[in-house]
Each structure stands twice: as C-alpha cells, then as structure tokens.
Amino acid sequence: MQASELYKVPSPVQAFHLDWMKERNLSLTIKRDDLIHDAVSGNKWRKLKFNILQVKHLGKTGILTFGGAYSNHLLATAHACYSFGLESMAIVRGDELNEKSNDILRQCSKWGMQFRFVSREEYHLKDDFEYKNELKDEFRSHYIIPEGGKSYLGIIGCQEIVSELQNEFDEIWVAQGTCTTSIGLALSCNVNQTIQAVPILKGFDVSMEISDIMKFAGFDPESVGQVLSRLNIHAEYHFGGYGKTTEELLNFILKMKEEHDLGLDPIYTGKAFFALQDYYKNSDIENRKIVFLHTGGLIAGSYLK
Ligand SMILES: Cc1ncc(COP(=O)(O)O)c(C=O)c1O
Secondary structure (H helix, E strand, O other), X not given: OOHHHHOOOOOOEEEEOXXXXXXXXXXXXXXXXXXXXXXXXXXXXXXXXXXXXXXXHHOOOEEEEEEOOOOHHHHHHHHHHHHXXXXXXXXXXXXXXXOOOOHHHHHHHHOOOEEEEEOHHHHOOOOOHHHHHHHHHHOOOEEEEOHHHOOHHHHHHHHHHHHHOOOOOOEEEEEEOOOHHHHHHHHHOOOOOEEEEEEOOOOOOHHHHHHHHXXXXXXXXXXXXXXXXXXXXXXXXXXXXXXXXXHHHHHHHHHHHHXXXXXXXXXXXXHHHHHHHHHHHOOOOOOEEEEEEOOOOOOOHHHOO
C-alpha cells in the first residue's frame, strides 16, 4: 500500500471562530493533523514517515521502539508496520504488564506487535548507548526508533507541517512531549514566526532537552540556537504533569466539543488549546495570525474494541 493512499497529507486546515478573538483581529486556524489517520494520527505519521523509508533503504524487516502502556506512539508504530509489511517490536515500561493489559496493547498485538515488558529501571536505559547496542545485536533485522519517535528523521518529518501551511502566519501553538515536533516546526519557520510550545510534563527543562536531542541527532550549534530563539515556552499549563488533569481542563475540553465540535484529548492537545486561549485572554495583544497544530491523541474507538 502507498503512503499517499493511507494518510491524509497535506492535512486539512480549518478556520476556528471565537467572538472575543475576532474583536481583536486574532485569526485562528487549526492544522488538522489529527485527521491524517485514525491510528497513525497527528504528529505520529510525521515522526514515522522518514524512519519507515529508512527501514526500507537499509533493507531491515522491522522496527523496534519504546513506550509506556498507553503510548499513542506504540499504537501508531504497530499500525504503520502492519500496513507496510514490517515486523514491530516494543520495549514496554512495566514488567507487571502483558499484551492484554489494556486496549492499546491488545490492539497493537492484533497488528502483530511483539512485546518485551521490562522493569522501570531497565526502561530508564532506553537511550543508553550500550543498552541500545545490545538490542541492536539481538534484533539485527530491526531498525530502532527512540521513544515517542524522538529522532533526527522524526524532526525532519515534522518540518513538512510548516511547508504545508500556505497562508502567512505569525505563530504555531503545539503541545510538547519529547520536543520532536516543536523542534521540526521551529527549524522550518522564519525569523518573524514563533512556535508557542506547551510542555505537558512538569518541571521539564525544555532548553536543555532540546539542546541534548539536537546535538545527539547531529544538528550544529547554530541550528540549536535558531530553534531556541524561535520557541516561546508556556510552562505553566501542565495541569499537574503527564496524565494529570483538573475539572477546569475537562470542562474546557467538553465545551470545545459541544460548542465547536472540536475533539481534544486531556493529555496533550486539550492542555495546549487551553493555554492558547488563556494566554490571549490575559493579554491585550491584537492583530495576529495564529495556527494551532492538532497533534491527535484521540484514538478512534473503533480501533480499541
Ligand atoms: C497527541 C500528542 N500530541 C503532542 C505530542 C508531543 O509531541 P512531541 O513528543 O513531538 O513533543 C505527543 C507525543 O508524541 C502526542 O501523542
């Protein structure tokens, strides 16, 4: 199957109207990457695309990757591998789990993903050079993709998002986990454009993380400086940290669904969209062209039965 038949790319853009924003000439557009595919949704295809091409170029027969028990990345990897006739293997955090522990793992398993459930201590070694070399030796026919698609090729895939945006914009808002997506966006926008990143992890040193990822991926210090100068971090919208939520956030998500038919998830996109509105409501900034990148996260129910 060709990728162009499977994935809706370029993803659509949608104008989003809020009266209070219109009064201040703040235009808001949503880049609907969540509509790319039900299982390989949002930024997942962006991060996997060039990695899958690389697997084919290298003549490997499968992908090995890492994730937690509820990882969108594992689900996307399992489905993409299934579609492209590749094997998939996951190192999963939690040696108390098995492939029937939840709907996501069950579905991954149906798509042929194999698992190794490891202790939290072992999982912590996921980016360790020696640990990865041991895995490479053991799984010689597999290509290793780090947790969450955090890789050079993942970053390059995310750059395509900006090239798909035809209209001028001043800034893109995005939820930030591993930083892969926001790095790709920041590398491909121009000096007058800003990436407004909303980390969903608490107590996370974004600048340090970005420098580390980019250096590890082989980017030069100038590119690191460029990315950091184009990023504006909104660190106060994690709502307690990864997977944590509040009634205020859940009510906001419900309101967006009921009033605007916009589905958001409580882990990533709900927090980022809340941050965007809260930031502008508490400022008197006018005349901006704003893009919100919908990075997915809503797993289609039909996949999880
Ligand atoms: C739905 C969703 N949005 C945003 C992100 C954050 O993207 P990144 O890890 O590239 O910073 C993730 C994690 O991959 C995600 O699953």
